[in-house]
Amino acid sequence: MSIVGTDIGIVRTQYFYSTRPLVLDSGSVLDELVLAYETYGVLNTNRDNAILVLHALSGDAHVAGRHSPDEKYPGWWDEMVGPGKAFDTNRYFVICSNVIGGCKGSSGPLSVNPDTQSPWQADFPVVTIQDMVAAQTHLIDALGIEKLAAVAGGSMGGFQALAWMARHPNRVQKAILLATSAAHSAQAIAWNAIGRHAIMSDPRWCQGFYRADAPPHDGLAIARMIGHITYLSDASLSQRFSQRYQNATAPSYALADEFSVESYLTHQADKFNKRFDANSYLYITKAMDYWNVAQPGQSLAQALSDWHGQTLIISFDSDTLYPTGESVLIANALTENGADVESYELHSIAGHDAFLLESTSQTPLIAAFLRK
CATH class of the missing domain: 1.10.1740.110 (Rna Polymerase Sigma Factor; Chain: A)
Known part of the structure; x- marks a missing residue:
């Protein structure tokens, strides 16, 4: 029986190392890959209860819990991930990795260039949202997970979730998109x-x-x-x-x-x-600004035509960065394809940050969606 609202407790960051080449959208290749990641809960024997949480621009792999008893603040989505919470770790094995290009342990400008044994800095190749997801597939493969129960993310995390839906539709059962868009606007x-x-x-x-x-x-x-x-x-x-x-x-x-x-x-x-x-x-x-789930000449519905999973979309009425209209476009495209989609606009004065702050209004929607 779940204990509602209990904390994850002490967690640790793990590191996935791979020498499997990662070919980037630019044509560049990362011969060595490091992903910092954290996990919460237990992967079941069927390995089918894994949820991949995807972070936004300034986030990292540390979603919930604390790294030590004296750490002042828990992970960035602690109110949403844990026993009895929206992403219930009594039921699900929750994973989050720092994106490539980041600075919290994954391959990026601060990591060592194997050719020079010095930090990459500005020699690191430019990456895309799709490249971030390609790196995540290497981690999911290494964890022995064939199909994720869900991908979930807000803002740039939603971009990554959409990229999973478009590029790896057979590896995900459900998708949760929060305060996001299918392409970056000019503004x-x-x-x-x-x-x-x-x-x-x-x-x-x-x-x-x-x-x-x-x-x-x-x-x-x-x-x-x-x-x-x-x-x-x-x-x-x-x-x-x-x-x-x-x-x-x-x-x-x-x-x-x-x-x-x-x-x-x-x-x-x-x-x-x-x-x-x-x-x-x-x-x-820059990866965010390149973002468009559709390829040149594709409609949004065409870009998502291979996705047959269930989708939950949540937007917020005060979000001016990725306003509700962006979510409506995604919902309409999925509906056009005959996909199973739920879409909600929630009230909040918090703006775009509402997806990080409004746990009370999001939790019942997410929990019910994952259970259905």
Whole structure:
């Protein structure tokens, strides 16, 4: 019997190493592959209860639990993964791996180039969402899993889930798509482009070959501030900050930061600089901007025509980065193909970040979908 809401407890990151060549969409080849991953729950004897959770831009493999008793915060989706939670680890074997191009243990700009025995940095090949998924198939193969019970992801994680549906439809039974889209819009590309320009304009970026002790912190900070705003909504910002001053009750009539929202953005940028690599930010946002599940000349329905599994789609009414209309396009394409699809728009003032924050409204929908 499930104990509702209990925690995962202490977990550890594992590493998958492979010398099976990974051919990328660009034509480049990674002769060696490393994927950092974590698992929760137990893989059953039939090996058919595995769910692959797919993370967004700034996420990693650490979905739930803590790495040590004194770790301040649990994994990024701890409220959703665990015994009795939406992704119930009493029932399912949950897996999450850090994407290639990332900076949390998987092959990326910080990892060692086997040809030079030095970090790849900007010599790392440009990757796509489809490349990220191709790397994940190597891990799933190594775990001895022929077919996943489900793939699930929000934002860029939803991109990866859609890529599984399109490229590996016979290896997945169900798909859960949260706050996502089937192709990156011009506006989304524009936001990412500004962030990349901020990083690449930082004198310390050094064409992507910066010193480990002198990274382009200023550029990455600006990129994070810009990106972070796109994840929120006007309502959430207004509710939290309004036009309040951080340390005063009246204007200072100076150019220095003084609004509470400015202090908040600076804090978020400082935190991000401590845990993320600037080159990885460039690589992952470029992969997002290349994203389109359809090949040139294909309709969305054609791109998903081989998918015959069940799909749950959830969007949020305050999400302006991947608004509900993007989810409707996916649902309509699946319906046109005669696929089994459920689609919901949930209310939240949290903006795009709602898929990370609104566990109460998402949990019953996801739990019921997985059980049916």
